[in-house]
Amino acid sequence: MWNFKQFDRSCIAPILLVFGIAGAAFPVQAGNNPADPSKVVRVALQAADDGFDLVRTYNAYSNWVSEAIFExxxxxxxxxxxxxxxxxxxxxxxxxxxxxxxxxxxxxxxIYFSPDPAFKGVRRELxxxxxxxxxxxxxxxxxxxxxxxxxxxxxxxxxxxxxxxxxxxxxxxxxxxxxxxxxxxxxxxxxxxxxxxxxxxxxxxxxxxAQAREAVDAYGDRTPAHPVGTGPYMLQEYVPRSKIVLVANPEYRGYTWDFKSSGSAWDDQLVRDMKGKKMPQVGRVEINIIEEEQSRWLAFQDKQIDFDYLPQAAAPTVLDGKKLKQSFVDQGITLDTVTEPGVVYIFMNFRDPLIGGSSLEKNALRRAIAMVYNIKDEISQARLGLAVKAEMAIPEGVIGHDPNYRNSISYDPVLANKLLDRFGYKRGADGYRTLPDGKPLTLKITTEPNATNTVFSEIWKRGLDKVGIRVDFPVSNFADNLRAANECKLMMWNGSWNADYPEGENFMQLLYGPNVGQGNNGCYSSPAYDALYVKARATPPGPERNQLYIDMSRQMEADTAWVLTTSRLRNWMIRPWIKGFKRHPILQADWQYLDVEKH
CATH class of the missing domain: 3.90.76.10 (Dipeptide-binding Protein; Domain 1)
Structure with missing residues (x-):
């Protein structure tokens, strides 16, 4: 997940939504939610959401919150x-x-929706x-x-x-x-x-x-800031790009924690800690938007965040190989390490007048660009070892992934130079190349203002200097960049996608031509790829379908639509008072599965 269409931000007031107060004006019979208001979970998101109407927007941060509100x-x-x-x-x-x-x-x-003025004082059943x-x-x-x-x-x-x-x-x-x-x-x-x-x-x-028609009708264009669902939580406070507060939905029916261990020691401990509890236990979730990794790390160290993934820059001071150093163990902190079921990539806009199109000379330019990005440097310098090279667009742990697949595009600046020479991208007196028609050639790789993206830019600059291609790095915030990408306005941008469901189609649809503006943010269009995609969708799961995914991956590489880079390792650090934590490959809003011990 991650792509989304932006809505008009003017519809959101700066500080809104005290739904508990608004709902209290109406006599509503409480449900069975056992959540304790004194039990609070404090977390951080690394970028701003874009509201909570997933009809109009879809990205990891909006999704994370919405999952706790809607069922x-x-x-x-x-x-x-x-x-x-x-x-x-x-x-x-x-x-x-x-x-x-x-x-x-x-x-x-x-099952009932959370109390809201849209229901005019009547309990609204799903x-x-x-x-x-x-x-x-x-x-x-x-x-x-x-x-x-x-x-x-x-x-x-x-x-x-x-x-x-x-x-x-x-x-x-x-x-x-x-x-x-x-x-x-x-x-x-x-x-x-x-x-x-x-x-x-x-x-x-x-x-x-599920959404209630009355709520959407009542709030109209303000629906993204007024989510009304049947889930365990409801929105109490919303300061866009700054703070989100969720509180227990009094109408939520609750459930008993009774999940079965997979046999791991981690699962066995979770079962001992949680089995039989009436859920949810957590009555309040406080979410702050902290985009800079170092700031999030400081907040975790200061016990302002209860769990977060370990920032890459902090890994050498925290980890001894794959384990926590003793000083962190002594604090009762535990570590849950997972390889995300996702991929990181850089798309090259197929509709961009400078690098887009299916001609041989444009493909040669994209291929040369892809061949100068050093993925080993990304892993060691930007990820500090907390990533593995992604070979195909379907990651490990997702149906359709082939562990023997190897990407056909490799780091090779020497060959990239020869390719550019062959297709007429000549060097000028200053050492930088022009287009075959003599016009200027300057790439624009869009980025965000944080330390990790600065390292990405440095890796790109080093590689592109080796082949004499100028590059600029326009900087903007994540949400605005994603809106522009959805509208095919960015030449190149660093993206990622984590599984919405554990099947290869969820990743291959990002390159399907008719999905431009709906996940296909590189605006890639290939009749050959599209035909394979359509055939794969009509083929039952199994070896034949998996082979089609391989063929689609090769076609994408032949057209150099993406520079596929890594799958990230996430080291989740959990404070000792948080019980029941295990990172799920699909679910994100885990608050309803957790408990908080008094501390």
Missing amino acids: RLLTYDYLARPAKLVPGTAEAMPEVSDGGKTYVFHIKKG TAEDYAYTFKRFLDPKNRSPSANVLQGKIVGMDELIAKAAKTGRFDYDAPIAGLLTPDRYTLQIKLNAPDYNFLYVMGFNGFG
């Missing part, structure tokens, strides 16, 4: 590895028929229609959802409604749709145009947490 039909078992889908608000896994084209979900009764409405919002052309591709073309009768809305400017949310039926209050029936072998994963996609 999907399906979710994941907290401890199971590999990641395992389990019922969320659904009573059980769906009934599947018609050769995998019809899914029937039965919604649990007695129904099947709320999911149908949410799916329609993603596909409403007016919303220009960056995640619409997850559902586009799949539901019987939906394409006709979308086409009509595109023509009239109005999406008819009340129009009957053959493939999206709610035969009763708690039953949702979805009929697909064709079998989709990843559809259960789609139903576990975090963006598909």
